[in-house]
Amino acid sequence: MTEADRLDALHAHNILDTAPEVGFDDIVRLATRLCDAPVALISLVDADRQWFKARAGFEPSETPIEQSVCKHAIGHRDLLVIPDLSMDARTRSNPLVLNNPYLRFYAGAPLVTPEGLTLGTICVIDHAPRPGGLTDGQADDLRALARQVMSLMEMRRLIASRGDLLLQAEQQRKKATHEHLELSAMFDQAPSFMALLKGPDHVFDLVNPAYCRLVGSRQLIGRTFAEALPDAAQQGYMDLLHEAYRSGQSFTQTGARYAIQTDPHSPVDERFVDFVCQPTRDEKGIVTGIFIEGSDVTEHVRQTRRTSALADLSEQLRDLSDANDIARAAAECLAQAIGGSCIGFGKVDLGHEKIEVPVDWCDASGVSVVGSHHFRSFGSYVEDLKRGETVIIPDVEKDPRTASQSDGLEIIHSRALLNLPIMVRGVLDTVIFVLNAQVREWTSEEIDLVRQVGDRTHGAIARARAEQEQHILNEELSHRMKNTLAIVQAIATQTLREVTERGAVTALTQRIGALSRAHDALLKTRWASAALQDVATATLAAFDQTGRFQLNGPTLQIGPRATLSLSLLLHELATNAIKYGALSVQEGQVAITWGIEKGDEEDILRMSWTETGGPPVHQPSGKGFGSRLISMGLIGTGGVELRYNQSGLIASMEAPLSQMQQP
Structure with missing residues (x-):
């Protein structure tokens, strides 16, 4: 053909x-x-x-x-x-x-x-x-x-x-x-849900099995959308159908929430759907109905929530150091991911079968359980927890472990509960609990998420407690070191009381004092580092020259070695300024400035000490211990230039930033 x-x-x-x-x-x-x-x-x-x-x-x-x-x-x-x-x-x-x-x-x-x-x-x-x-x-x-x-x-x-x-x-x-x-x-075998609604009242004409599974066992064919699915109508889906029918334009939504309750006695089931409302037309192009097609994406949305909640919790735990704050953040994470009426962590006193709840999270229907409680006030499941078994109770009225205590559980709005034990060396230590105001089937994914949150939170709380204990230990060591430095200072004073050259004795005791103040600055960060400005302020405050020092520079942390060197350096410069330089007269001022500059291979910290308003200064003929301290620079390796101008001393100092920040 x-x-x-x-x-x-x-x-x-x-x-x-x-x-x-x-x-x-x-x-x-x-x-x-x-x-x-x-x-x-x-x-x-x-x-x-x-x-x-x-x-x-x-x-x-x-x-x-x-x-x-x-x-x-x-x-x-x-x-x-x-x-x-x-x-x-x-x-x-x-x-x-x-x-x-x-x-x-x-x-x-x-x-x-x-x-x-x-x-x-x-x-x-x-x-x-x-x-x-x-x-x-x-x-x-x-x-x-x-x-x-x-x-x-x-x-x-x-x-x-x-x-x-x-x-x-x-x-x-x-x-x-x-x-x-x-x-x-x-149409019947399609994995996506489909329904055909006819007329402006949206009467169900066709539905496939997937659609019936989504909305539950309800009579649909021949009934209007509002009659068959009043819960969906109350959530705004009727308005979407009206608009699609009126405009003749298709409508698409992704991840739309649909809270379904097939009867007043069943729990609310939160679903999420992607769907399209496509108007159908007759041969004249007039809209005659709406074709609905979509997919149930509930598990995808929940998994996304769980992943996001865990990521957020990990971010928060890095910055939290208080055990209660950590527990509160974990409870909020679980609330975001799986919901519930009350969520919290309880420390277990196994000998007395008690649980201490310091903080919790509650929704609008929840009742806080902060405080101390006897386990058996809520049922007999403490025996399961002692064995390290997760307690999963969808309905406290029907479970033999809690049926006799269901009235008490109702007071705290707990119709369903999930308790996950955290064991330490085989012994029950902490319990994570999630209470729900209505009957609820707990999924394996939810239980796994609670377990992951529990492990991370327990580790973070253990870290926080260890850090608190270390902080207490550091405070005690610091107190003893300060006492030791005070004793050294007293011994030096007493030992050298017969020395006629009192200037040297005073210089020694003042240098010990400068070291003590540097120690205090480092203690704020547990000897990890100290803020440069805090070190300078603490060192110069000892000279009682309020308003005569001007400090200017960026916020910068320096290491312990640099902290001690800088304290001694500034102490010697200030001592000389009071004796011979700008601070020896009423009008004199000292400006201390610092900044970071790009070097050929690494960043450089540059600091300057500039005296103004004092008498002319001259380079000293000798070189005593103080001069040698100054010449050692910011980290004890030099890098100091001294200019004795008529307007006052200018000391320029520099050191590699990496060495200044070495622990």
């Missing part, structure tokens, strides 16, 4: 340039879902164009034949699949591939007449390549849809011609019925 025969057959169907029809529109919508593709077309290939009887996800109603991919399916009896249009010699120069909308994947099932003539295709298109093409199931579905299209076209042609035999019409009807049954089977 020739191309002319094919075109004659196409034109004989009298379908080109006709108005949209619901049957064809429904088929392309179903094709996008079955094949998980954003675009589906019923394409009829004419001599100089391809015209689309129905389309989803593609705006133009036709394209020139030069831009047609479907033309390559002409003559094929089975699917034409092109995994990547940009790599196929037949399509890589197509403007629709090179330019917007940048088509990449194509799969078309030919629309073949009983005579074997291909009129066009039903095709699905994606904007991303699909190296694997379609699955076997999707390929079979697309073939079935192609047969359904041809059935509709044949039925349309038969009705239009009015001269075809009634027998042929009956045969086509049976075939269409069979194809409809196939479509119904695919």
Whole structure:
């Protein structure tokens, strides 16, 4: 058969340039879902164009034949699949591939007449390549849809011609019925939930099993959305349907929350869904209903929450040092990830079977349980905890371990509970508890999350307690060291009381004092480092020259060695300034400035001591111990330049920043 025969057959169907029809529109919508593709077309290939009887996800109603991919399916009896249009010699120069909308994947099932003539295709298109093409199931579905299209076209042609035999019409009807049954089977088996609502009141006309599973065991068909699903209507979903019906525009939401309660006595089940509301139209283009399609993404949302909550908790635990703050952060983490009415940590007194709860987290329905409690006030499950077993109770009224204490548990709004023990050397040490105001089935993922939070929190609390004990020890050592330095200072004073050169004695005791003040500055950070400005302020404060020292420089931490060297250096400079320099007169001032500069290999700390307003100064003829201390510089290795100007002494000092910050 020739191309002319094919075109004659196409034109004989009298379908080109006709108005949209619901049957064809429904088929392309179903094709996008079955094949998980954003675009589906019923394409009829004419001599100089391809015209689309129905389309989803593609705006133009036709394209020139030069831009047609479907033309390559002409003559094929089975699917034409092109995994990547940009790599196929037949399509890589197509403007629709090179330019917007940048088509990449194509799969078309030919629309073949009983005579074997291909009129066009039903095709699905994606904007991303699909190296694997379609699955076997999707390929079979697309073939079935192609047969359904041809059935509709044949039925349309038969009705239009009015001269075809009634027998042929009956045969086509049976075939269409069979194809409809196939479509119904695919509709029922689809993993995504689907429902068709009719009219402005949104009456359920079709629902698939996945939709029924989502909303629970309810009567839907023939009932309005508001009647069948009042809980969904109260959550704003009725407003979305009204807007989609009124505007005729599709509506999409991702991760939408749907709190479902199938009856007043059942717990609320929080679900999350991705869905599309797609208006359906009649042959005149008038909206007749809404087709809903979507997926239950609850577990994905919950997993995302759990992962995010754990990451947030890890960030917080790095900065927290108080055990109560750590426990509070962990409780809030669990609240964010899995929810509950009251969540907290309790320290166990195993000998008295008591639990001490320092802090907890409660929602609007929760009752705080901060304080000391006897375990057996809540049931007999303490024996399970002692053995290191997690206690999972979905309903305290039905569990034999808690049934006798359910009234007491009701007072704290605990209808369900989860207790996870933390054992230390095989002995129960801490319990993480999650209380729920309603009956609740605890999932393995939730239990695993509680266990992860418990392990991290217990470790952080142990670290905080160890650091607190170390801090107390450091305070005691510091106190003793200060006493030792005071004793050394007293011994030096007493030992040297007969020395006639009192200046040397005073200098020695003052230097010991400078070391003591440097020690105090380091103690603030447990001898890890000290703020440079704090060191300078503490050292110079001993000279009782309020307002005569100006300090200016960036915030900077320096190590213990640099702290001691800097204290002695500033002490000697200040002592000399009081004796001979700017501080020997009332008008004198001293400016101490510092900053960090980029060096060839590493950053350099530069500090200057500048005296003004004092008498002219001269370089000393000798070099005593104080002068040698100054010449040793910021870290005891030199790097000092002294300029004795008429305006006053200027001391410029530098040292590698890395050495200044060495522990």
